[in-house]
Amino acid sequence: MTNAVLNPWLIGELSAMLASLEQEHPREALPPEAERPLYARWKTWLWPHESDEGLPPLRIILVLDNLAGHLSYDLMRWFFKHGVMPLYTPVGGSWLNMAESVQRIIVPRALAGQHPQNAQQIIDWLEPARAGLERRSHALCVEWQTA
Numbered sequence: 001m002t003n004a005v006l007n008p009w010l011i012g013e014l015s016a017m018l019a020s021l022e023q024e025h026p027r028e029a030l031p032p033e034a035e036r037p038l039y040a041r042w043k044t045w046l047w048p049h050e051s052d053e054g055l056p057p058l059r060i061i062l063v064l065d066n067l068a069g070h071l072s073y074d075l076m077r078w079f080f081k082h083g084v085m086p087l088y089t090p091v092g093g094s095w096l097n098m099a100e101s102v103q104r105i106i107v108p109r110a111l112a113g114q115h116p117q118n119a120q121q122i123i124d125w126l127e128p129a130r131a132g133l134e135r136r137s138h139a140l141c142v143e144w145q146t147a
Helices: 002-024 073-081 096-111 119-146
Strands: 060-064 084-088
Touching (some): 002 073, 073 084, 096 119
């Protein structure tokens, strides 16, 4: 049941992002695939045996967890048809703790009605936490060196 709600919502959000990208950077104005930076090429993200033939230009790299609904055929087909490359987090990946830390900062702001309009706003929200972590790490290093 949740896939029936979440997948259409996700497609709606991605459609709005793609429409905005298309206005700012029309597909016709994009350089050919071979001239794009490596991160903006399908071949960088696909398995070696997979082909990028017939795919539109890569527009968004979307990081998702491994919920079964995110692996549905219909959703995957929509992603690739619209230039969205899904990357799935590894199950039990140690870096997930970092992602959860970011969520602890962003989710309360979203629930309070704050919605970032660009990447810089998210960076600004996360910067105080990063600076605090850096200060704590430095203090631990100094403590370790003097012990």
